[in-house]
Amino acid sequence: MLPFWVADMDFETPAFVREAVMQRAQNPVYGYTFRDDRFYDAIIGWMQRRHGWKVEKDWIVFTPGVVPALNLAVLAFTEPGQGIIVQPPVYFPFFGAVADHGRELIHNQLITNEKEYVINYDELETLAAEAQLLMLCNPHNPVGRSWRKDELERLANICERNNLMVISDEIHADLVLPGYRHNVFAALDEETAQRTITLHAPSKTFNLAGLNTAFAIIPSEALRKRFEHQIEKLHLGLGNLFGFEALIAAFNKGDEWLDQLRGYLAENVIFTKEFLAEHLPEIYIYPTEATYLIWLDFSHWRLSDEEFRRKMIDEAGLALSRGADFGPGGEGFMRLNVACPKSMLVEGLQRLAKAFG
Numbered sequence: 536m537l538p539f540w541v542a543d544m545d546f547e548t549p550a551f552v553r554e555a556v557m558q559r560a561q562n563p564v565y566g567y568t569f570r571d572d573r574f575y576d577a578i579i580g581w582m583q584r585r586h587g588w589k590v591e592k593d594w595i596v597f598t599p600g601v602v603p604a605l606n607l608a609v610l611a612f613t614e615p616g617q618g619i620i621v622q623p624p625v626y627f628p629f630f631g632a633v634a635d636h637g638r639e640l641i642h643n644q645l646i647t648n649e650k651e652y653v654i655n656y657d658e659l660e661t662l663a664a665e666a667q668l669l670m671l672c673n674p675h676n677p678v679g680r681s682w683r684k685d686e687l688e689r690l691a692n693i694c695e696r697n698n699l700m701v702i703s704d705e706i707h708a709d710l711v712l713p714g715y716r717h718n719v720f721a722a723l724d725e726e727t728a729q730r731t732i733t734l735h736a737p738s739k740t741f742n743l744a745g746l747n748t749a750f751a752i753i754p755s756e757a758l759r760k761r762f763e764h765q766i767e768k769l770h771l772g773l774g775n776l777f778g779f780e781a782l783i784a785a786f787n788k789g790d791e792w793l794d795q796l797r798g799y800l801a802e803n804v805i806f807t808k809e810f811l812a813e814h815l816p817e818i819y820i821y822p823t824e825a826t827y828l829i830w831l832d833f834s835h836w837r838l839s840d841e842e843f844r845r846k847m848i849d850e851a852g853l854a855l856s857r858g859a860d861f862g863p864g865g866e867g868f869m870r871l872n873v874a875c876p877k878s879m880l881v882e883g884l885q886r887l888a889k890a891f892g
């Protein structure tokens with residue numbers, strides 16, 4: 536079976552990251568290791584260069600992953616029974632981060648206009664009054680939107696009027712495709728910065744997810760203290776010394792590599808769209824502005840879950856991510872990960888065309 540599912544890449548982690556990890560491995564002492572200024576400076580430099588956001592060292596809090604941080608934030612800032620808004624179809628660990636801790640999951644489903652997915656602001660106005668917190672996926676996995684500044688401003692305005700805290704998962708921020716720009720939600724204005732926790736990591740960008748190294752950026756001292764307290768209580772703050780070295784090398788040396796990667800991913804996205812337009816025009820494809828994930832609408836075939844599974848897995852030998860797993864609005868869709876060599880993508884698309892054509 537050809538895998539196009541889990542959101543990591545079939546590319547090697549860049550050589551400058553591997554070298555940094557190997558160099559640290561040569562030092563035979565792997566005991567408890569604190570993060571020094573190099574870690575914080577690398578993040579500050581990256582956020583400034585790539586996203587134009589001036590981050591202060593004190594705002595940065597290490598976390599062993601973005602999903603762990605989503606869960607920690609829920610524990611730190613909400614009480615059981617309180618409402619948390621998510622905007623499906625969305626990366627499914629958002630649901631668990633709410634429901635697994637006895638908080639109430641409130642869905643503000645994304646809507647589609649003729650050409651793209653958009654936030655349902657009218658519904659959000661109503662829901663916001665009942666909620667404590669909103670989980671934003673920026674850029675949005677799986678629909679591939681890189682939210683524009685005016686869209687985020689409208690969202691921020693609703694959050695401000697309803698005193699909603701925001702957890703902004705920006706793990707895909709570096710992977711906006713050429714022609715698009717990532718907008719950091721917390722960088723909109725001071726008011727928004729004070730109510731927002733931004734989560735980021737080098738793991739998607741440089742294929743380092745196995746090193747469990749991520750971070751939160753929290754300008755509000757009060758919110759930061761509560762978040763840090765949660766991490767301390769669970770003894771999750773120590774981290775992985777190889778992850779630190781990887782992050783430092785990636786963020787200090789990775790600009791050129793990332794720009795080349797974005798070019799390659801953009802070509803894979805364009806190739807996929809052209810191939811499907813020619814061979815399987817029944818599949819509707821929403822524009823991919825960011826991430827290496829393409830959101831494909833298979834509803835034309837009206838297949839049951841079982842028929843879908845049989846066609847994809849048994850017949851085509853393809854493993855894509857099932858749209859229904861991303862919550863309401865995901866039924867009938869599939870998510871295709873194109874962060875792979877083009878030769879593999881061609882083979883995968885040909886198999887798809889054979890099974891569905």
Ligand SMILES: Cc1ncc(COP(=O)(O)O)c(C=O)c1O
Nearest residue numbers: 542600601602603626676706749
């Ligand atoms: C939106 C989003 N957040 C978080 C993650 C995973 O983060 P981590 O591996 O740091 O827990 C992913 C991985 O696919 C993702 O798409």
